Amino acid sequence: MAGGVVLVSSSIIQPVNSNQSGRTKIHLTPYDLSLLQFDYAQRGLLFPKPDPDFNLISRLKTSLSLALDIYFPFAGRLVKTENLEDETVSFYIDCDGSGARFLHAEAESVSVSDFLQPDGSVPDFTKHFFPADDFKSVDGVTVPLLVIQVTEMKDGVFISYCYNHMVADGVSVWGFFHTWSMICSTGSGFNHKPLVLKGWFLEGIDYPIHIPVSESERPPPSREVLSSVPITKEWIFHFTEENISDLKAKANSEVDSSDDLGIVSSLQAVSAHMWRSIIRHSCVCREQETYCKLVVDLRQRVTPPLEKDSFGNMVYITSATATVEELLDRGLGWAALQINKLVRSQTNENCKSFAEDWVRNVKNVKSGLGSRVDGDTIVIASSPRFEVYNKDFGWGKPIAVRAGPSNSISGKLNLFTGINEGSIDVQANLWSDVITNLLADVEFLEHVTTA
Template sequence: MTGIRLISTSTVKAANPKNQSPIIDLTPWDLQFLLSDYIQRGALFHIPQLSQDQESEALLVHYVKSSLSKCLDHFPHLTGRLAAVEHDDNTTSFFSDCNNGGALFAHAVVDDVSTRDIIEPVYVPSFVDSFFPLRGVKNCQGTVEPLVAVQVTKVVDGAFISISINHSVMDGASFFHAFSSCLEIVNGSSSLSKPPVFERCFLNNNTTDDFHTIRIPNSYIKQIANEADDAPSGVKVRVFHFSKEVIAKLKEKSNAEVGINDEISSLQALLCHLWRSIVRNKKIDPDQETSYCLLIDARKRIRGLSKAYFGNALQIETVTMKVKELLDNGLGNAAWQMNKVVASCNEEKLRNFFECWKRCPKLTRLSNLAPNIAVVTSGSPRFGIYGGNTGLGRPVAILSGPGNKFDGRATMQSGKEDGSIDIEVCLPVETFEAMEKDEEFMNTVSIKS
């Protein structure tokens, strides 16, 4: 590859922002991600006419840019910045300043890469990282960097459209909420079927909760920031595709093994199937503990928290077992342990997390949660990212950017076929090579769709 050429960058603002408070508090769910990387997702579109037609390319760029501007009218805080207030006691408070400072928009070209060069290799090519803006930016840098950046990268026969969003202002559910809203606007709607809810009063009897009074010690921020540089590197990225039929069989097997009736979900069975293969092929000491880290959506678990709540509503939970228990006691046992951890994430536990976090803030690096974490999973197959009329046809691939990539990171999303699931996994090459010889796992993986 000769390299990516940056054609232009510009600032996109909300042209007609809806009425919105100039300040949005950041909750403990938001603040815990200050030292993580931006959320990064991208969609690859096969558009053959772009190969020789500069007018089509210009129309595409204008189309994406204008769609972004219209969408930001409904999410005006995304064009703002984070604000940091330093206090005399060597602590800092953060909040979201809706100042319409603007989102970043970039247009780039790669002359010798086709859509096939991106989707055909076993591992996601490393050059795809360059298709994402704000690479290497931490969420806390949102005080000076845009909270949202979009990049359109033209390849030989199509385009890769990526977005990077500050993880301290939204999670995956809110990301898909904004994406779905953008599709409504693109298709001619002047209002949204699910307007975003920004109020943060759900934990304080419907009165304003002054989360911006949370003070984080400066020494703690610097300590964790320095530790972030030690994140593992040298991993490859591969997407595993699981069909609806295979997932149903894993669910049936899990429930049958522990003698229960349909309590273990399809997703719990699938994730534990992945967990067991990774641990088995890393050849970890049987007496060592291994953990699976889940980011659980709290929107259905707290009364008064709207499904349209816009921000982070993620509770981090872990399932921990001895390696020999994970591998020797079957898929059903592992999935049942995961089921119990998910079920324990109730309203009381979530409220306790808020109160404890306000007293003793704890910033999170997904790559550094614990020394025995084998897998950290984010995303959800409920987000139908392949569906919806974008005006560009269906994507041929959905990929994530280099942010928050480390050994054991897994990102879920719906597959192209109804009921299927794609899991993008980051692991060392030697682990992937061992998994390729693991018939129990590979017999469940579908050929690329």
């Protein structure tokens, strides 16, 4: 490792119940398979340092084994099968109990104050506090579906993870993280209800789905494209409860009262403010189209609806579109309303159409650069609805949350609940010049703080 981070040990943690007779085989839907080339998602929580007699690593490993017994898909492996009859391949998750990887690392020279910069900047060294920044979902055939890294610092501990997005989404992984923390803090496997798998499969589609071999192979990196991309920086923008209230009020005051779509939400107002502000400084011509990509949870949008905390991947990436001229000239309310309309349009019929179209014309989501080097797109990931500050492993609650470097392209925004009630933190990955301009933009900073 680097950045002052030294790897102490690496081990595989298996579920405490090693008997995998009758183990589950999970078929993958079009929503899952569209993420074959997607990087493993990375998140992490910063904690104060526990007392030496807490036996940190031992307790974390023991409780992880118990948590994996409940969240058993994370201990499985991706299986790839060749379909000789039509020269395609298929994938499924074999819940065989192979286990998750656990990395123990140390960064003795790094303090919490180094990690949490007062100006809101995210130090470059933090990327080394996350595991596996180069795994893609398709790699789950040979690598664990979940990797944990625990980094002991001078006066803190950073617990991070990366996971295969075909197996789970934010709802599922934060649910797992909460269960793990509860087991660690109580010292036993508490009465947790059995895991409910998402159980959503489109009628009329045969499983396992057959996909072209070309879509299942990891593409080589494009050095030519990478070398021409400007440098990006990560920054934390903090929206207080008052900031958010003001933005929401401003957006709704600008929305036509005759519109029957309802009130613009706090999250939509914040997203619209970020979208307009970033595009204003991205040097995109006024006639060009710009996109706000959202990750939408479909559990309550399909018919019949799924349980809100059902385990699996049930998210879909969709886009609000506007020309730069429309976005900048029509105001915050208009931009927020485009996001409002997009979210409301995600219905059971949309879900079915996406799945059916994908099977007819397999198209995977490619992580990385693509057209986004044009600076015309923002991608809003994670959610401030996820509870992250209640994850107490037994020595205190988290003091910060961070996203790792995977899937990071200019315009990527990870939204988290803030540590203060009612607030939202936006971890933005943007071109350096865009960050510089935002920090000097009075209109943008009117509703944001970086301290």
